[in-house]
Amino acid sequence: METTFPRLLMQHAKQRPDAPAMREKEYGIWQTLTWARMARLVEDIACGLHQTGLTRGEHVVVVGANRPRLYATMLAVQSLGAIPVPLYQDAAAAECVFPINNADVRFAFAEDQEQVDKLLEVRAKCPQLAHIFYDDPRGLRNYVEDGLGSVDELIAAGDVFAKQHPQFFHNEAEKALPDDVASMFFTSGTTGQPKGVVHTHRTLLDRAKAGADFDRLTEAEEVLAYMPPAWIGQNIFSYAQWLACGYVVNCPESAGTVMIDLKEIGPTYYFAPPRIFEGLLTSVMIRMEDAGALKRRMFHHFMDVARRVGPALRDGKEVPFGERLQYGIGNLLVYGPLRNNLGLSRVRVAYTAGEAIGPDLFTFYRAIGVNLKQLYGSTETAVFVCLQPDDQVRADTVGIPIQGVEIQVADNGEIMVRSPGLLKEYYKNPAATAEVKTADGWYHTGDAGFLDAHGHLKIIDRAKDVxxxxxxxxxxxxxxxxxxxxxxxxxxxxxxxxxxxxxxxxxxxxxxxxxxxxxxxxxxxxxxxxxxxxxxxxxxxxxxxxxxxxxxxxxxxxxxxxxxxxxxxxxxxxxxxxxxxxxxxxxxxxxxxxxxxxxxxxxxxxxxxxxxxxxxxxxxxxxxxxxxxxxxxxxxxxxxxxxx
Structure with a gap:
């Protein structure tokens, strides 16, 4: 896409100023932030950061759960030509040292006291970390640390500057080009030190748009953002595609209320790794064990029907009238209430990614009427490589290469990808970049697999693990x-x-x-x-x-x-x-x-x-x-x- 994240924000704010951009649940009540208010918040934070000394090309650490002000901060950083680096909020303090030092970070945003404590703990090992801003002030009243301040103070200072210099923000945001670096994500580090994956506005937004086009996503979608923003999957779904499509992102009150919030919002577009779907199914099976004998018999009977014909019905295939009737009764008595109880009753498209999902688990959700599909991608590919068309969903494949993607299988069975969404580089690591990215633009995924007769990609395992x-x-x-x-x-x-x-x-x-x-x-x-x-x-x-x-x-x-x-x-x-x-x-x-x-x-x-x-x-x-x-x-x- 020939645009940038800040330009998309300004576009939505101009064309749909009063439309909801984000919602946040606070004290049990959903609060709505419109596109116009979001744009003003981003402008104030950007102006405050400029006054504090943030310069173009710098990296800014952002650590916390999904919050509107966290996303506004990332947009503000990008508007000044700097680069947000989201870190996992549940990471131990020691795990933050390498990313902060590797990226020469001077500025950090922390959600709350827990994250502030973490950053202060590592400050001795990261002497360049000069400024820490916190969103939630609870517990921080008596903290006296150099460079520690609240986001509220930053916004207030930025508001004054913005009124004095009304064109500053717009002029700065317009300087960003599609091929400028937009974000950096650190890999999970399964085999050693994490690597900083550098992505441009173009790579992230191109893949966000390709995924949106594939599933016909519109501004009418509702999304629940509950996974860590540092995971590129969550970042693409609730940030890149949010700006590309203009839909509403909902932020739960806390990790403990996600299931309640999921039911209240009833998302139309849902994304979760297999572990979440496993947890949902486990909770269902536990409740069924506690149910009466009649309910248990009814559940198991209709689940047998669902497994036989549910996936075929979901894919629009022919099913005998008797089985279709039984499934309809099951939908009334079991599947519909079950989807509603799980918060999936309005889901139009659901995706699982991050690792392979068990075929039985996958079939369960499709059998009860949830349009669950698999996608294939990674941090280095900006997520979207292969997706499953609605009528070609199979448990043993991860779909077909989508727009702009080429796939080839090396002689050793490793999958190679060429795509507009490939990483620019690993930060300060040219040797690692050269290992995974060839001169002619092919990326070594490290996964073993093959393309089947229908053109669908089948993943066996990590190549090094097979x-x-x-x-x-x-x-x-x-x-x-x-x-x-x-x-x-x-x-x-x-x-x-x-x-x-x-x-x-x-x-x-x-x-x-x-x-x-x-x-x-x-x-x-x-x-x-x-x-x-x-x-x-x-x-x-x-x-x-x-x-x-x-x-x-x-x-x-x-x-x-x-x-x-x-x-x-x-x-x-x-x-x-x-x-x-x-x-x-x-x-x-x-x-x-x-x-x-x-x-x-x-x-x-x-x-x-x-x-x-x-x-x-x-x-x-x-x-x-x-x-x-x-x-x-x-x-x-x-x-x-x-x-x-």
């Missing part, structure tokens, strides 16, 4: 883990097996789901570690593992990857402990090293293994959790020969 068992059988750990995570009682799974004679897995139980299951059976427990090691829980996990093995046996490529042994970890995998990224992706190499004693026990034939692990608590303290973990064998099945 391995071979000792007998040469393919080993795709993420595929196995996703099948396990479909079960509501399993929250996380880590599969190991590359160059070994068999596959073993380490599991995390879903504490809420398994706790509910245990209470219904009068099974007492004293916390996560105790519950995870109960013999009854191991039997429950064994049944899940063996169902996955039965499925794998029917796949000629992965029949050799059936799970032979498993254990249930004594603690939940946690980003604060380095086991997950901030986008909740498993740091496989780190886990294999950290839990090497458990991996050795799995392959050494042991029946149990003692382990003690250091953990970090929410308040920053460290402690340890220890337990003797049981190790269980699982039944495997003979490979099912495909029919000739």
């Amino acid at each position: 391995g071979r068992l000792a007998d040469g059988s393919m080993f795709a750990p993420k595929y196995i883990e996703n099948k396990l995570k479909f079960f509501p009682h399993i929250k996380e799974a880590v599969a190991v097996g590359d160059r070994r004679d068999k596959v073993c897995v380490m599991l995390n139980i879903d504490f809420e789901a398994v706790g509910n299951w245990a209470e219904k059976r009068n099974l007492p427990y004293a916390g996560y570690t105790d519950l995870a090691q109960k013999p009854e829980v191991y039997q429950l996990m064994k049944e899940c593992v063996e169902k996955v093995n039965a499925d794998l046996a029917a796949d000629d490529k992965l029949a050799g990857s059936q799970i032979h042994r498993f254990l249930v970890l004594h603690k939940e995998l946690d980003a604060d402990d380095g086991e997950l990224t901030r986008t909740n992706k498993v740091r496989r190499g780190y886990i294999a090293e950290k839990y090497l004693v458990l991996v050795d026990a799995l392959y050494g034939g042991k029946a149990e293994q003692f382990i003690e692990t250091q953990v970090k608590f929410e308040d920053g303290r460290t402690g340890s959790v220890s337990a003797t973990l049981k190790i269980s064998d699982a039944r495997t099945f003979a490979a099912v020969k495909a029919a000739a």
Whole structure:
């Protein structure tokens, strides 16, 4: 697109000044910000920043949850030719040091006291961090720190300057060009230090527009912005596409009220990683366990009908009248109320991305009438590479290349992408840039996959993670883990097996789901570690593992990857402990090293293994959790020969 983020803002403010741009829930009431008010807020913040000394080309850290003033700040920064760098609000203080120093950051915006404390904690290691502005003043009254001030003060000062220099903001915003750097996003750092992914106005807005055109998005859409703004997926959906389309972005009151806010807003365009959809399904299954026998029978009967014909109806295919009638009754009694309860009753388009979603989980949502689709992309591609057309949605592919995208598969099976949305570079890292971006514009995705006969892209796994068992059988750990995570009682799974004679897995139980299951059976427990090691829980996990093995046996490529042994970890995998990224992706190499004693026990034939692990608590303290973990064998099945 031959435009920039600030120009789009000014365009909306001029053409639709009184239309709602954003809503924020505060004290239980939705507050609306119009495009005209948003533009004025951005102007005041930009003028305040100019007076404070922000210069063109500088980087500005923004850390917090989705808030209108956070988005206004990013627009203000871009209006002055500077570059916003959103960081994860749940990152530990130490994780902020590298991005701040790497990008030579002098200015930072913090949502509240928690984020201010984090930035002040690292200030000694980031001496150039001169200015910290906070949005929410609660708890900060007695803070006396050089350069610490409120966004309210910044806005007030900017307002005075804007009235004295009425053309300043407009003139500065007009200086930005489409190929100027617009934002920088740090990767999740699954294999080392994060890298700063540099994107221009053109790359981000081109992909935002291509995605909007593909699904016919308009200014009438309603979006709920509840994922971290530092994740490029949320940033594209609630910032780039917000400005490209002009729809309404709704910011929930807090992380704890997201489900309530989701039901109140009833978004028409919804985006969530698989973990969110897993959590929604788990809550449904827990409630069904607590329901009466008649309701449970009705639910399971109509869910069987939905799985048989729901996806076909969703895709507009022919379905016999009797099945169509049954589905209609099910929609009245089960699917409609269920969609409403989940807050998905108005969804026109829903997307999942970030990592592969289990086929059973994917089919569940489509079966109950939610137009859930998969997309493929990454931080480096400005998200949109492949999307699924409404009538060509399949659980095992991520769709077709959209406008402007070319795909080729390298000899080693790695997917290569050429697109108008590719990163400009990795910041201050020409060697890493050269590794992923060829001279003729092809980007190495690091994913293994292939284009099927219908032109749809199928992802197998991360190329570096796809391995071979000792007998040469393919080993795709993420595929196995996703099948396990479909079960509501399993929250996380880590599969190991590359160059070994068999596959073993380490599991995390879903504490809420398994706790509910245990209470219904009068099974007492004293916390996560105790519950995870109960013999009854191991039997429950064994049944899940063996169902996955039965499925794998029917796949000629992965029949050799059936799970032979498993254990249930004594603690939940946690980003604060380095086991997950901030986008909740498993740091496989780190886990294999950290839990090497458990991996050795799995392959050494042991029946149990003692382990003690250091953990970090929410308040920053460290402690340890220890337990003797049981190790269980699982039944495997003979490979099912495909029919000739």
